[in-house]
Amino acid sequence: MLQIPCPWCGPRDEVEFRYGGQAHVAYPEDPAALSDDDWGAFLFFRDNPKGPWRERWVHVAGCRRWFNAVRDTATHRLITTYRLDEPPPELP
Amino acid sequence: MTGRRVEVGGAGVDRARPIGFRFDDVDREGLAGDTLASALLAAGVDVVASSPILGRPRGIVSAGSEEPSAFVELTEPWFDPIVAATTVELVEGLAARGRPGVGRLPTSPPPERRARHVHRHVETVVVGGGTAGLEAAEAAAARGDRVLVAQDRPWWGPAIPDPEAQARAARLAVADDVTALASTVALGVYDDGYVVLLERGGDGRDRVWHVRAARVVLATGATERPIAFADCDRPGVMLAGAVRVYLERFAVLAGQRAVVFTTNDGAYPLADRIREAGGEVVAIVDVRDDGSGNAPPVSGIEVLRGWAVAAVEGETRVRAVHLVGPGGRRERVEADLVAVSGGWMPSLGLYRAIGGGLRPDERLAAFVPDGSGPPWLEVVGAAAGEGLPASAPFWYTPAEDLTRHVVDLQRDQTVADVLAAVEAGLRSVEHVKRRTYIGTALDQGRTSGHLVAEIVNAALGDPLGAQGPTTARPPTAPAPFTALAGVDRGELLDPVRTTPIHRWHVANGATFEDVGQWKRPRAYPRPGEDLEAAVLRECRAVREAAGVLDASTLGKIEVVGPDAGAFLDRMYTNRMSTLPVGRIRYGLMLGLDGMVVDDGVAMRLAEDRFLVTTTTGGAAAVLDRFEEWLQTEWPHLRVYCTSVTEQWAVVAIGGPLAREVVRAMGTDVDLDASSFPFMTWREGTVAEVPARLCRVSFTGELSYELHVDGRHGAHVWEAAIAAGEPYGLTPYGTEAMHVLRAEKGYIIVGQDTDGTVTPDDLGMGWIVRTDGSDFLGRRSLERPDARRPDRRHLVGLVPVDRSTLVAEGAQLVARGDADGLGGRPAPEPVPMLGHVTSSYRSAVLGHPFALAMLRAGRSRHGEVVDAVAHGRSVPCEVVPPIFWDPEDARRDG
Numbered sequence: 007m008l009q010i011p012c013p014w015c016g017p018r019d020e021v022e023f024r025y026g027g028q029a030h031v032a033y034p035e036d037p038a039a040l041s042d043d044d045w046g047a048f049l050f051f052r053d054n055p056k057g058p059w060r061e062r063w064v065h066v067a068g069c070r071r072w073f074n075a076v077r078d079t080a081t082h083r084l085i086t087t088y089r090l091d092e093p094p095p096e097l098p
Numbered sequence: 099m100t101g102r103r104v105e106v107g108g109a110g111v112d113r114a115r116p117i118g119f120r121f122d123d124v125d126r127e128g129l130a131g132d133t134l135a136s137a138l139l140a141a142g143v144d145v146v147a148s149s150p151i152l153g154r155p156r157g158i159v160s161a162g163s164e165e166p167s168a169f170v171e172l173t174e175p176w177f178d179p180i181v182a183a184t185t186v187e188l189v190e191g192l193a194a195r196g197r198p199g200v201g202r203l204p205t206s207p208p209p210e211r212r213a214r215h216v217h218r219h220v221e222t223v224v225v226g227g228g229t230a231g232l233e234a235a236e237a238a239a240a241r242g243d244r245v246l247v248a249q250d251r252p253w254w255g256p257a258i259p260d261p262e263a264q265a266r267a268a269r270l271a272v273a274d275d276v277t278a279l280a281s282t283v284a285l286g287v288y289d290d291g292y293v294v295l296l297e298r299g300g301d302g303r304d305r306v307w308h309v310r311a312a313r314v315v316l317a318t319g320a321t322e323r324p325i326a327f328a329d330c331d332r333p334g335v336m337l338a339g340a341v342r343v344y345l346e347r348f349a350v351l352a353g354q355r356a357v358v359f360t361t362n363d364g365a366y367p368l369a370d371r372i373r374e375a376g377g378e379v380v381a382i383v384d385v386r387d388d389g390s391g392n393a394p395p396v397s398g399i400e401v402l403r404g405w406a407v408a409a410v411e412g413e414t415r416v417r418a419v420h421l422v423g424p425g426g427r428r429e430r431v432e433a434d435l436v437a438v439s440g441g442w443m444p445s446l447g448l449y450r451a452i453g454g455g456l457r458p459d460e461r462l463a464a465f466v467p468d469g470s471g472p473p474w475l476e477v478v479g480a481a482a483g484e485g486l487p488a489s490a491p492f493w494y495t496p497a498e499d500l501t502r503h504v505v506d507l508q509r510d511q512t513v514a515d516v517l518a519a520v521e522a523g524l525r526s527v528e529h530v531k532r533r534t535y536i537g538t539a540l541d542q543g544r545t546s547g548h549l550v551a552e553i554v555n556a557a558l559g560d561p562l563g564a565q566g567p568t569t570a571r572p573p574t575a576p577a578p579f580t581a582l583a584g585v586d587r588g589e590l591l592d593p594v595r596t597t598p599i600h601r602w603h604v605a606n607g608a609t610f611e612d613v614g615q616w617k618r619p620r621a622y623p624r625p626g627e628d629l630e631a632a633v634l635r636e637c638r639a640v641r642e643a644a645g646v647l648d649a650s651t652l653g654k655i656e657v658v659g660p661d662a663g664a665f666l667d668r669m670y671t672n673r674m675s676t677l678p679v680g681r682i683r684y685g686l687m688l689g690l691d692g693m694v695v696d697d698g699v700a701m702r703l704a705e706d707r708f709l710v711t712t713t714t715g716g717a718a719a720v721l722d723r724f725e726e727w728l729q730t731e732w733p734h735l736r737v738y739c740t741s742v743t744e745q746w747a748v749v750a751i752g753g754p755l756a757r758e759v760v761r762a763m764g765t766d767v768d769l770d771a772s773s774f775p776f777m778t779w780r781e782g783t784v785a786e787v788p789a790r791l792c793r794v795s796f797t798g799e800l801s802y803e804l805h806v807d808g809r810h811g812a813h814v815w816e817a818a819i820a821a822g823e824p825y826g827l828t829p830y831g832t833e834a835m836h837v838l839r840a841e842k843g844y845i846i847v848g849q850d851t852d853g854t855v856t857p858d859d860l861g862m863g864w865i866v867r868t869d870g871s872d873f874l875g876r877r878s879l880e881r882p883d884a885r886r887p888d889r890r891h892l893v894g895l896v897p898v899d900r901s902t903l904v905a906e907g908a909q910l911v912a913r914g915d916a917d918g919l920g921g922r923p924a925p926e927p928v929p930m931l932g933h934v935t936s937s938y939r940s941a942v943l944g945h946p947f948a949l950a951m952l953r954a955g956r957s958r959h960g961e962v963v964d965a966v967a968h969g970r971s972v973p974c975e976v977v978p979p980i981f982w983d984p985e986d987a988r989r990d991g
Contacts, residue, residue, distance in 0.1 A: 009290035009310060019310070020289075026726070033731045037877035038870070045877050049690055062730070066722065072729045081453065082289060083472070090730060 008082070013089045014069045026062030028052045029074040030094060056080050058097045063087070101139040101352050103129075104375045108349025109259035111136075119192040120174070129348075131253075134186035134194060135161065135168060136348035144333040144415045146170065146183055150199030150539070151510040155414045157333025158352075159507070160184055161257060161340035163250055163283065163575055164321045164445075164544035166507040167331070170194040171201065176302045177208030178578065180540060187252050187281065187300055199508050199539060213304040213581040218277070220244040223293045223311040225284045225448060227254045230479020231317030232266045235276065238315070244275040246309055248282040248295050250575070257343040279307070286572025287314055287452045291474045296577050304581040313474050316449050320480035323440035323464075324545050325359065325385075326494035326513050328409035330438075331504040334416030337545075338365040338437035341372075351375045353435025357419045358382045359407045361463075364487035365439035366393035373399075380431045383407055383421060385492045406495040407436060409502075422495065441489030443548050444481045450570040458563020459483055463491040464548065465566050491562055493552045505553070506546045508539030516550055520557040527551045531568045540576060543567070597650035598747045598811030602819075603829075611832050614715045616651045619831040629833065630939065637837050638941040639828035640797055641982075644753030646818050646829050649803060650811060653698070653717025654746055655724065657708045659737040666700060666708060668732070668873050669724065671857060671866045677702045682777045682794055685710075686857055686865050687720070688875025692884050694851045694860065696720050699794055701779050709742070713847055717743055727874075747811025749818055752801035755825040757991050760784065760791075760802050762821035763814075767791055769802070771990040785817035796835065798842035798983050800991030837938040840949055843894070843980035850892065850935040850949055856884050860892045861956065861979065890932050891955030894981060895974040898962060900945035904974060908934040908967035910952055934965055940981070947981050948974070 008020040034040055034048055053059065057080055064072045076085040076095060086095060108129075115130035121138060128137025135158045138146060145155040146168040159167040165182035172178040172186065174193035179201025186194070222238035224231050227249025235247035247270065255263025270276050282297040291311040298304055322337045324330065336352055338360060344350040355378045358365050369379045379399050384391070387404025408422040412434075419436055421429045443464040446454065454471030458464075466483035480486055494503050494513050503513035511534045519530040527550060530536070536550050537543025543550070547567035555564045580587075595615045603610070608619035609629065623632035639645050657666060663675030670685035677683050679702045687696040696719070698711040712720040724739045751759050757769050767774065767782035774780055779792040787810040795801035806814050818827065836846070845851060845860055856879060857866050866879065878884060897904060910932040932952035939946045948965070952958060959978060964971040978984070 007288050007290075007292045009292070019292075024722075037872055038880075040877065042881055045881070049878065064722075064726065070725060072726065081472075084290075090733070 008084055010063060010075070010084060011087050012065045012068060012071075013073045013087055014071055015065060018065070018068060022065060022067040023063050024066045026064055026072065029060040029062045058085060060094055060097070101142050101144075101350060103140045104345070104349050104351045106349065106375050107346045107371075110253055110347035111349060113349075117188050117190050117192075119188060119190075120194070121170075122195050128188045130188075132188040132348060133161075133184055134170065134188055134192065135165075135182075135184040136344055136350050137188050138168075138183060139344055139352050140348070140350045145196070146333075147196030148198045149331065149510050150508060153198065154331060154510070155333055156196075156331070156507065157415075158183065158336065159324070159340065160322075160337050160545070161343040161347075162321075164541065166539075166541040166545050169197050169199055169540060171197045173204075173208070175209060176211045177204060178211075179203065181576070182540070185250075189300060209302075210580055211298075211302045211304050211578070213306060213584050215306045215308060215584040218246060218307060218309045220246045220277070220309060220311050222246075222313045222315060223291070223309055224248070224315045224317055225287070225293070225295075226317030226319055226479070226481070227251075227267065227278070227280065228256050228317060228319050228479065229260065229263050230319075230481070230484070231315070232263055232270065234315045234317055234478055235270055235278075236266055238313075239270065239273050239276050243313075245270075246277040246279070246307070246311070248279045248284060248297075248307075250281070250283040252281045252300070253347075254278075254280060257339075258346045282307070283575040284448055285575060285577050287316070287448045287475070288572070289452075289472075294572075296575070296581055304578075306581055306584060311474075313476065316446075316475065316477045316481055317479045318445040318448060318477075318481045320442040320486055321445050321544060322442055323548060324438050325361070325407070325440040325492060326503040326505050326549065327407050328420075328495075328497060328499070328502040329504075330407075330410070330436075331507050332410050332412055332416050333414060334412065334434055335410060335436045335438060338368050338439035341435070341437040342368045345371050345375055351377050353416075353433070354378060355380055355433045356435040356437055357407065357421075357431065357433045358437045358439075360439040361385050361441050361492045362439060362487040362489040363391045363393035364442065365437065366396060368437055369396045369399050380419075380433050381421075386490045387424065390488065390490070406492075407438075408495050408497060410436060440492065440549070442480070442486040444477075444483050444486070445544075446477070446481060447542075447544075447570040447574040448572075449475070449477055449481070451572050451574065456566050458566075460562065461488045462486050463489045463562065465563065491552065493549050493556070505549055506534070506536040506539065506543060508541055509535045511536045513553060516553045517557055520554055525558065527554050527565050528568050530554055537568055542574075595651070597648055598808045599648045599650065599749075599815045602812060602815055603648065606829065608829075608831060613651060613832070616714060618651055618714070619648060619829070621831040621833045622829050633831075633833045633837060634939065634941045636828055636830035636834035639826060640753045640799055640830060640834065640838055641942045642754065643826035643828070644751060644755040644759050644822060645797075645834070646759075646815070646822065646827055647750040647752070647831075647835055648815065649748040649750040650746070650808075651714040652743070652748055653712030653714060653720060654742045655710045655712065655717070655721050656703075656740045656742050657710055657724070657737060658706060658740070659735070660706050661735040661737050662706055662708050665724075665728065665732070665735050665737045666710070667871065669727070670700070671873055671875070673867055673869075673871075674700050674702075674708065677708075679704055680778055680780075682779055682792060684777075684865070686862060687723075688857070688873075688878075689853070690875055690878065692856055692875040692878030692881070693853050694847055694855050694857060695853070697845070697847050701792065715848065717741065745808055746805045747808045747814070749804040749806070749811070749814050750796075750801060751804065751818060751822070751827070752795060752797045752799045753827075754800060754988070754991055755827075756800045756802055759818060759822040759825050759827050760804070762825070763817050764821075765789075765791070776989050785814050785821075787814060789814070795989050796844060797838040798844075798986070799838075799988055801989070836936070837940065840936045840938055841940060841943065841947070841982040843892075843949070843978075845892065845949075846936070850951070855892075855951065856889070858884075859889050859951070887957075888954045890951040890953050892979050893950055893952045893955035893958065894977040894979040895934065895937075895948040895950050895963075895965065896977055897946055897965075898973040898975055902972045903939060903946040904934050904937050904948050904965040904972045905967035906934055906937045906948075908937075908965040908972070910934070910950060910963045910965055910974075911971070913962050913964060913973065931963060934967075943981055949979055952976060
């Protein structure tokens, strides 16, 4: 079980959180303007890298706030977390 | 009977304190400090159990949790279906019997161990209370760390008692900020220093420790490896280190005439110990003939270098040992004990399970940590390979016939079985494991795993250590479910949510249905009534007079802020921002994929305030969804969401006489349909308490939902029951509610929908706005697949015989595809056209009816399809999904 540093509450057990998939996938400005393929890509396709990537978490059993994290998918090590209004950190 | 208690040794037992126990229905006596295994050895019990597959006799092999052989069932003083005798502390009155590798459930509830869970934060966890573990714990404590040190055995220090370690343990026991747990096994080490340990109290109480540590030190020691030879599974063949532990710790000599069979120097001192204790050592058989090793000669004991044990004689106990030497020379010696040491391997199950890697160590002929793994993890002592004797790489004694060279005693698998797997083309030890099941039994191959890997390496012509043992996963020791469950069982398994009216329901004979964590009244059967009769009576009352439903479990969310309307517009398919204050609107919520995920109504309480209701089960998910979109996509919207489900009790009164009932309860609200129309709400008092009255209906009848402060819920309910009595007001439950809404064609999200259903599939295209503005899921409704004319549509079904109740979940097939009248489905697979989602008997229709999702269903009205379930088919006519009052003539009363 990971220990996740919530940007608002500090380090807490993973069971207090829920996972939210890849971060920085914005809802399209005008979905109606997208082709079926582009909408399908937004809806169903996400990156799946081996190594560090940015992902979303929500502290559902704590402050209930969403935030972002950098986690290494190869080692399952959570490298850092940051607030939604903070710029995404460089990947190591 | 060859084992016995001796006069020397025995630092771990109290000779003055005999302990009575029963094994296989025979009363025995051991000593305080014994394990069940040491007590059995002392009592001369050779055969403890039998092997699971071949039924061969099984004795005691080891002195620890790596035991692959002696498994027992405990019946007193508590129950354990199966456990290694080597790990059971002897207590007065203990009763056990041997089990062939598989546990069984008792026929009556057994005496159970109790368990609770404990949570701790420390700087350092040390797993292992041997020499290295105690040292590490003391060093950490000296640094000022909070320390938790755990030892899987009941004693501290090495198994062979060591005064220095005892003294260290005694200091730790009284040190500040040190928690020292004996009889405590680490089940797993997980991410970021999370360690789960199981403490098995001698008083029958277990504690599961959840510890978060900044640093984890593994001092898990080393395990001795066996060597395979013919019939090496016979009682009397034991690990050499275990023989020594039984002697020095428990004062038990495991046999009277011993052969020591070794690949290393570590087993040599055992020979002296055996003789000191009054036993005989026939020979030390050392496979090494290359001059390696520095073991001091043991005076008067023959050392056969370059020899090996080829086989043993004896069924239930070793009687003689066959040796094979250089040039194929053979010898037979009388002996009742073979003490085997195939070398020592670091115990790294926990280390490997958290991602630590291994490297082969040629000197040890074993695997040691390669330095990888998480930065907070450290391996020390024998687990890191320190202080272990150099060993020759020797896995089994070569022979023509390897079919009795047992490798895995719990799976009755031999060297021949491993070689057959390689012969069959398997190249990975993982595959060999899955073919032979080696390493999958209770002992998880703790002693056999490495042997198998090296046998495979050799068979493939690969170098030593090319493949290591199979993947290790937690839990690394067996843990009873009773311990893992702790107090979370029975009534405490899951929180139970009840409404403020719950006590009335209980007192008035309600049967209950679990909806999520809620208890909802299913029906209120009267004496002599079964569920079906009660439901029909309740339905009839609502249609003909009035009924009252506890709808308090309805999810309720207040959505507040200047942008509340704009926000709800994006969440629902229809427009909420245009809803005037005082009005109510039904709304449908879609996933981004365009599929229905929830429904409910929105009431506009003020310009900047809505109350949104959700399905009972969907409340938490809907609130989460609101929060997610507000925080991650639209943080500029000034909106707050608050769950108010439990703040409001909801008493729903419906039926042609509903208005009379509410009026009789006493209200200052004008109930007339012209001033208080459908889909509006009014504030006022009912039964002398403040209330919000809502004209919504889930039955099709005239209905008033009375929303009151939760504290007034029971009062208002009882006021309704009293005032409604002259009008035949009948309390009804969820079952009648389901029937009534289905008669009206109202869906239940999650019952009539399954995540693949669009609004149009439900015939609810009218609720999807087409003004071009976006809402969640809108774009997906324009995908070609969402517009196929042959999608499954919601339809009604009426059985052609107008009497058979079709099964919910029944598949729908075309007529002629199933031999309907004969009652048998066609023998060949036929195209599935859909399935039944809801099916009920009806009080008012005069026949059963169903809702179903049917391919191109709206173009099939009037056709007959077969509903197939449970091996029979029922012909049903397809009809529109509204059976009752399609003109909506009844909702105003």
